[in-house]
């Protein structure tokens with residue numbers, strides 16, 4: 317009997333959060349770094365199905381850094397990063413698009429469908445969702461700067477209770493493909509949709525300080541300080557830039573959480589303590 321009451325209490329503890337978040341748009345960035353273990357991928361899909369069923373309008377944007385690196389390795393194409401961005405020549409761009417729009421997008425979409433959700437995988441090129449131009453052609457190659465977000469296709473899917481799963485590839489002039497850092501794609505989409513939350517799942521506890529300790533709360537000043545003193549590097553640079561962009565566009569909070577922890581999404585959304593870093 318006691319354990320039944322305990323179970324009921326656990327379920328009920330989510331009630332205030334469900335009441336608060338029902339009907340809101342959450343953009344969830346599923347980092348390539350977090351897409352490792354098959355069990356965790358399934359847990360992620362089930363968490364998303366639950367979020368949708370309690371009335372949250374979930375939009376997924378995914379990365380694919382690890383998969384892209386391993387494909388490039390197999391093809392003997394060198395990976396090279398500048399400022400946390402992948403330098404993308406024409407050959408690299410083909411691999412990036414194959415990995416993101418082909419393999420990873422369909423893997424996430426099919427897991428969601430297998431767990432009972434309606435989900436449709438698209439890239440930023442579909443319906444002209446993301447339009448981009450070169451960020452700095454000489455320095456980064458086909459890394460795109462997003463010029464325009466046309467959210468019509470996302471709204472059409474959400475209206476039908478279909479979860480959009482978006483690969484961060486954008487459409488350029490003459491139908492060129494641009495590689496967009498997935499964090500920046502997620503923030504541009506979150507800003508356009510006026511999402512109330514953005515959540516970045518990565519392969520780290522959250523934002524860490526110089527001693528490797530978790531920083532649970534950050535704001536713009538703190539981010540500038542961490543950037544200036546070199547505490548943040550690599551993929552964390554665009555992630556924090558993207559976080560600030562979401563907040564400036566009106567999101568109430570951005571969460572950076574550990575995708576290696578099972579059900580980290582549910583813990584962050586439906587409990588008081590949360591588990592990662594929150595930017596407000």
Ligand SMILES: Nc1ncnc2c1ncn2[C@@H]1O[C@H](COP(=O)(O)OP(=O)(O)OP(=O)(O)O)[C@@H](O)[C@H]1O
Pocket residue numbers: 346347348349350378379380381382498499517518519520522523524525547548549550551552555
């Ligand atoms: N101060 C910091 N705190 C936490 N992580 C940091 C910090 N500085 C640099 N990083 C790096 O940022 C990485 C996360 O960004 P990364 O781009 O690698 O992953 P992702 O965005 O989740 O995946 P993908 O880019 O494939 O979507 C961490 O694994 C860590 O190595």
Ligand SMILES: [Mg+2]
Pocket residue numbers: 347379381498499551552
């Ligand atoms: Mg990244």
